[in-house]
Amino acid sequence: MKKKITLDFLKTLAPQEKLFRVYDTSIKGFVLRIQPTGTMTFYYEYRNAAGVNKSYKIGRLGDIKLAQARERAEEKSAEALLGIDVQAKKKSEKQQAKSNLYNTLSGFLDKKYEPWAMAELRTGKDVLDRIRRNFSHLLDRELQEIHAWDISKWRAEQMKKGKKPSTVNRDISCLYSALSRAVEWGVISIHPLEKLKPIKTDSNGAIRYLSEDERTRLITALNEREAGLRAKRLTANKWRLERKLAPYPEIRTDDFADYLKPMVLVTLNTGLRRGELFSLRWEDVNFDVDSLTVHGVVAKNKTTRHIPLNETAKTTLKRWKEQTGKTTGFVFGNKKGERFDNIYSSWDSLVKYAAINNFRWHDMRHDFASKLVMAGVPLNTVRELLGHSDIRMTLRYAHLAQDHKADAVRKLASL
Structure with missing residues (x-):
């Protein structure tokens, strides 16, 4: 019409x-x-x-x-x-x-990168938190307006504050990876940090592990922490009973007071990464053959590995299983049965109480590897237990096995 x-x-x-x-x-x-x-x-x-x-x-x-x-x-x-x-x-x-909507760093992280990272990266939340925390001054900046000079300036400031070069490199690496995805997905055409080189670090630097005295102090601190938690529970229940309130469940002397001690004992005796420990499920623990399995989906190198349980690790896990009464789900789930998010607060309080300086949770993994090497375990076996994809990662511990070097130098005496 x-x-x-x-x-x-x-x-x-x-x-x-x-x-x-x-x-x-x-x-x-x-x-x-x-x-x-x-x-x-x-x-x-x-x-x-x-x-x-x-x-x-x-x-x-x-x-x-x-x-x-x-x-x-x-x-x-x-x-x-x-x-x-x-x-x-x-x-x-x-x-x-x-x-x-996602031309700025903040918009790109919120609209594009976060959904992908949370689904595809095992440490997606940590990566996003690290970017937003360290580069908050760039969040409103358009991606194409982020320059290597901005990051070089930030890096210099962090070094002046005393941050370790390796930590600074990891911080920048998280941002670098996010921007690489922006290029791959066509959000920007050129990687703004493409020519930025990481700070050179000593890959064979000092490995932090526990001395015998520190190990004793750590275990003592764990035991005293458990005793303190039991005492607090008794005091709290006395207060509640006086007011005719239902008491909290009693912490038996043969039970762990909470998750921290069994977590520490298992880590010291298996070398599990923190994320691997948090993701460990009862279905992955096999007491018939005394081993646990780290599946590729949670391992850093995406490769499944099996770790034998020594007596301490086995006894700890059996006690924890009996105490929790669980046969499925996360071994160390939180109060809701969900995967742990972090353990920073309780760990920092523990090492401070034990007067152990400069010892991170991850250093328990170094302690596990160091003790194996010093006991004469071949480096390739240590590599398999740690789940290193490259032997060069394991070679950091080689200096702890001094016998072969001493033998080589002694041979010069006959020349």
Whole structure:
């Protein structure tokens, strides 16, 4: 139907069984489509430079007034006369608006990187937290406006504050990886940190492990912490009973007071990474052959490995299993039975109480490897137990096995 579309004309229109169109007689290409449901929508129809018929949606009657629709149709008609493909332009503008949502570092992390990282990276939350914490001053910056100079300046400031070069490198590596994904996904065309080199570090530097005295102090601190928790529970229950309140469950002397001591004992005797310990499930512990399995999906190198349980690790896990009464789920789940998120607070308090300086949770893994090497265990066996994909990682402990070096030097005496 051809008719000048006016307010009076609109009042006369009624829906039909099929969609029909009204072509305005005063503005070429201005069209009203009426659906069988009664919905009326304005369009501008035209033919682009390639001779292809296109349709540009102006808006639905009710969301837009007739006068506004006519004005929009006249604008698009003028653009079409200039050779502009108005539908293609609209699509481009819509895509640009969508892209603008993640053009900044904050937007990219929120809209694009976080959903991917949480699904694909074992340490996704830690990586995101590290980026947002260390580079908060760049969150509102557009990705293409982040420069190597910005990171070099930040790096110099962190070094002045005393942060370790290896830690600074890890911080920057998290940001670098996120920006690599931005390039891969077409958000930016050039990696802004492509030419930034990491700080050189001594890969064979000092390995932190416990001395015998420190080990004794650590175990003593664990035992005293457990005794303190039991005492607090008794005091709390006495207070509650005096007020006729139900007491909390008693902590038996042969039970662990909480998760920390069994976690520490298992880590010291298996060399598990923190994330591997948090992800350990009872289905992965086999007391028939005295071993536990670290599955590739939670391992850093994505390779499944099996770790034998020595007497301490086995006894600890058996006691913990009997105490919790669980046969499935996380071995060290939180109060809700979910995977642990972190253990920083209780660990920091423990090593401070034990007067052990510069000893991180991860250093228990170094302690495990160091003790094996000093006991004469071959480096390749240590590599397998630790789950290193590259022997060079394990070679950091080689200096602890001095016998072969001493034998080599002694041979010079006969020359």
